Amino acid sequence: MDGASVSVRGLGKRYGAVRAVKEVGIEVRSGEFLSLLGPSGSGKTTLLMMIAGFELPSEGAIRIGDRDVTYVAPNRRNIGMVFQRYALFPHMTVADNIAFPLRMRKVAKAEIRRRVADALALVQLQDFGKRLPSELSGGQQQRVAVARALVFEPPVLLMDEPLGALDKKLREQMQIEIKRLQQRLGVTVIYVTHDQEEALTMSDRIAVMRNGSLEQIGSPTELYDNPATPFVADFVGKTNFLEAVCQSCNGTGLEFGLGQSGFIHLKECPPNLPSPPRPGDKMRVAVRPEQIRIFRPEDSDSPPLNGVIEAVIFVGSFRTFLVRLAGGELVHVQASTDHGIAHPQEGDRVGLTIPSQAVQFFPERRP
């Protein structure tokens, strides 16, 4: 089966005075895995419901392939969907659940039997056809839901936080399985989640939603390395935010003061700023915890940033240091666990450096 493109243009939804979705435009390419990522109330589920046809948009248009489906009934859209709580029919066996979309399409009986068996094999549940959904585990129910959504070979598959009810280990396993299935079948997937890790793991592109608007859309690395707004920087991965003032800007680079804590020196102008900053401009500086280098003060003459370690959190493959800077800011620094080297301890004085390319600047919002 081939995936279809999904085009959402100027889509909006009002509930009385509340605007749940505001002028969202997204072009999903055919065969793409696109995640809608955002906190609860960001409008991602409402957007999905409009694509599925359960909610009618107040404005804008939805196209699947070259067909306008904005006002088409949900049963005529030919979209597969996996619901948050699977929504398996409790009074039908697993096989009947999977056969349901085929029966609705008046597929011949022998053909139905063959395709249900294929779908069960696809999700490795060959021997479970005769059981009721209530007799399956959460992970198995999830697979039945996927099989049911794919058995009629829809060009587009919508998934509404499908892994939310599973425990961490199973969730990670299902993430890989779903991704593999999607790549094998070439179906276009629109995947709603509030879990940024899940979105980063599975997606070709991620659309970050906030308060009903599209905040940024891009590949996982684009979003992680070049977040367009402080919200994206904060929501996708962990980020330290520091308040800084531009001190000098000339041929040798940029220098930002962090008050008593020290300064940040950059060799070139950061890429995400429209114009070079002028001395005196206030900025928010975002730095990923794993991009800050931590070392003992005696290893350097004058480290740009100084602080004291308040706590060390051991997470196995890496450890996180909570460093209190001289000016009072708390910075998370993440370092991989090197064996055989003495690590800084709680209470140690440390120096920090931040590489130029690791820093994101956001102009301070004017009050």
Add this chain to the structure above:
Amino acid sequence: MRAKPLAGSPFGGRPTSAREYGPGLSLLLVAPLVLLLVGGFLYPVGKLFWGSIFVPEATFANYGRILQEPLFLLVLWRTFEIAFVVTALALLLGYPVALAMARVSGRTAILIAACVLVPLWTSVLVRSYAWIVLLQRNGVVNNALIETGLTETPLRLLYTQGAVIAAMTQVLLPFMILPIYSVVRNIPDDLVRAARNLGAGSLQAFFRVTVPLSLPGVTAGVLITFILSLGFYITPALVGGPGTLMMSTLIGQQTTELLDWPFAGALAAVLLAATLLLVIFFRRALALNKGFKLG
């Protein structure tokens, strides 16, 4: 005859409290109810049935009389016929109401709930007299019919089988609506959405998902309504005439007017046996406990 607890939860459930209360305490807790049932129900009913066979001497003559006189079999048949029609009508009228109650919210939901519950809280006597006011010779309905020119002379509406069926349906409707509502309300919206998404039109989604999942509520409602209508006394006695005599009225006559307690006992035994048989058959026929759970 008034509100019994709605027959067992349609979803069943395991007694989770079994581990917390020992057998002694459990027996103690049910003792008052057992005493009440034995003293207030089993003993008098048993005595009535005993009397139907052994008073004044051991004989099945009372039962023979029921079988020999066509009147009694006719009344029994009519009772079941009326109960059946009333149950069917209540289901037909009540199902959409239960569905609407479960789907709407806010003011409309409160309004519908009030329309269902206020009659339930009103005395059956009052509601039966209300039907007399409506249906009598120069009552509201007849006046309206004459005013609109549909008929010249007032129709005989009261004391007919139609009147009994209409009044009983109205009185029993809440007993049909409430169990269905309590089940339909718990059907997740996502199931109907899933059906639509998978290609079912709204009617197909209704008949293939909503209806089968509401069957436990329908069974409960149908059983309660049917059993209540079999033993209905006040309403048929007030709005029905001699031509619509039902079992309970007949039994009433035997005990209060003719003082023939043994024969009344025989009638009651036949009614009870027929009811039990029908209920068992009904449960089997619908075969509703397929063992699925919602949610």
